[in-house]
Amino acid sequence: MKKEREPKDDGRYIIFYTFEGEEDESFGEGSTS
Amino acid sequence: MNQLRWDPTLEEWVAYATHRQDRTFLPPAEYCPLDPTKPGGFPTEVPRESYDIVVFENKFPSFAPGAPEPDEGSPLTPAAAGRGICEVVLYSEDHYATLAGMSERRIRNLVEVWADRYAELGSVDFVEYVFIFENKGEAIGVTLHHPHGQIYAYPFVPPRPKRELEAARAYRSQHENRCLHCDLLSQEHEDGRRVVAKGEHFTAFVPFYAHFPYETHVYARRCVPSIARLSGEERWDLARVLKRLLVGYDRLFGFSLPYMMVMHQAPTDGENYEGVAHFHVEFYPPNRTAEKLKYLAGSETGAGAYIVDALPERTAETLREAVEGAAP
Numbered sequence: 001m002k003k004e005r006e007p008k009d010d011g012r013y014i015i016f017y018t019f020e021g022e023e024d025e026s027f028g029e030g031s032t033s
Numbered sequence: 034m035n036q037l038r039w040d041p042t043l044e045e046w047v048a049y050a051t052h053r054q055d056r057t058f059l060p061p062a063e064y065c066p067l068d069p070t071k072p073g074g075f076p077t078e079v080p081r082e083s084y085d086i087v088v089f090e091n092k093f094p095s096f097a098p099g100a101p102e103p104d105e106g107s108p109l110t111p112a113a114a115g116r117g118i119c120e121v122v123l124y125s126e127d128h129y130a131t132l133a134g135m136s137e138r139r140i141r142n143l144v145e146v147w148a149d150r151y152a153e154l155g156s157v158d159f160v161e162y163v164f165i166f167e168n169k170g171e172a173i174g175v176t177l178h179h180p181h182g183q184i185y186a187y188p189f190v191p192p193r194p195k196r197e198l199e200a201a202r203a204y205r206s207q208h209e210n211r212c213l214h215c216d217l218l219s220q221e222h223e224d225g226r227r228v229v230a231k232g233e234h235f236t237a238f239v240p241f242y243a244h245f246p247y248e249t250h251v252y253a254r255r256c257v258p259s260i261a262r263l264s265g266e267e268r269w270d271l272a273r274v275l276k277r278l279l280v281g282y283d284r285l286f287g288f289s290l291p292y293m294m295v296m297h298q299a300p301t302d303g304e305n306y307e308g309v310a311h312f313h314v315e316f317y318p319p320n321r322t323a324e325k326l327k328y329l330a331g332s333e334t335g336a337g338a339y340i341v342d343a344l345p346e347r348t349a350e351t352l353r354e355a356v357e358g359a360a361p
Binding site: 001003008010012013014015016017018019 | 078079080081084085086087088089090092142145146149
């Protein structure tokens with residue numbers, strides 16, 4: 001898990017979590033996509 | 034303005050956040066502030082063209098780290114700064130996704146993020162309780178459809194978890210240090226009628242005393258106080274059981290079911306909650322039928338006494354059929 005914390009323009013923070021090398025596909029019933 | 038006011042009649046804090054009146058309300062999909070920012074498009078909350086899972090401070094927080102000291106209040110009705118941290122957790126960049134439709138792997142990744150937020154926010158000195166939750170669906174009052182949850186890092190232990198912890202502590206002292214939640218789980222396993230999904234490390238069941246017809250609790254089998262203390266295998270299993278339950282919820286009435294999802298776990302106030310706090314997730318869907326909602330009306334709101342028009346054994350059976358019918 002990669003975690004990158006950055007400041008936003010208005011002083012708040014934002015954190016990007018990335019899970020490297022892990023393909024992901026939505027599937028199954030319940031998906032509205 | 035973030036302010037707390039003490040209600041001495043119920044002995045609980047009420048939070049005021051007047052700026053929340055101005056928050057974005059059900060914008061059209063093309064102006065969703067939780068989508069990635071596309072080249073040439075309007076700037077959203079996420080200044081990247083793509084993302085996996087994102088957490089950011091809520092623009093309209095119910096609690097804020099720098100909340101000013103209030104100039105209101107009296108010894109009888111004190112006021113305090115509404116100090117806390119409110120975060121938004123974006124589950125996916127796909128505007129139309131739902132947690133139910135996500136892969137087990139993505140839900141497992143989300144469990145990792147939730148655990149990380151619990152640990153980080155819980156380490157802040159003024160944070161006494163990290164509350165992870167999701168409001169889903171317009172019936173619950175969501176203002177943005179993009180799949181997301183929230184985290185409130187409270188400066189106090191909120192009333193409902195506090196009551197639950199007090200009950201668990203009292204039970205422990207009266208029953209040779211036994212965990213209340215472990216015993217409830219054992220009873221549900223023994224009875225079996227209200228169990229809707231079982232994994233290796235988690236069990237989902239409609240509790241004997243459900244307050245909503247299709248309320249479900251997802252308990253860790255092991256007596257573990259917080260999501261941060263789950264093992265890798267337990268995190269996977271939580272994702273699998275959540276997925277099965279959520280897909281079942283969506284099959285129940287044939288549409289994407291609205292719900293409130295909340296996590297109960299150990300406060301982060303420095304006290305010891307081993308054997309008292311038992312990590313679990315609670316779901317409260319408002320639907321009692323496909324068309325009818327359960328409202329928190331006079332008895333529930335004014336008296337605190339819930340009236341439920343369906344027995345948990347019956348609703349659990351229906352929900353279990355929906356869950357099992359959805360199993361691969």
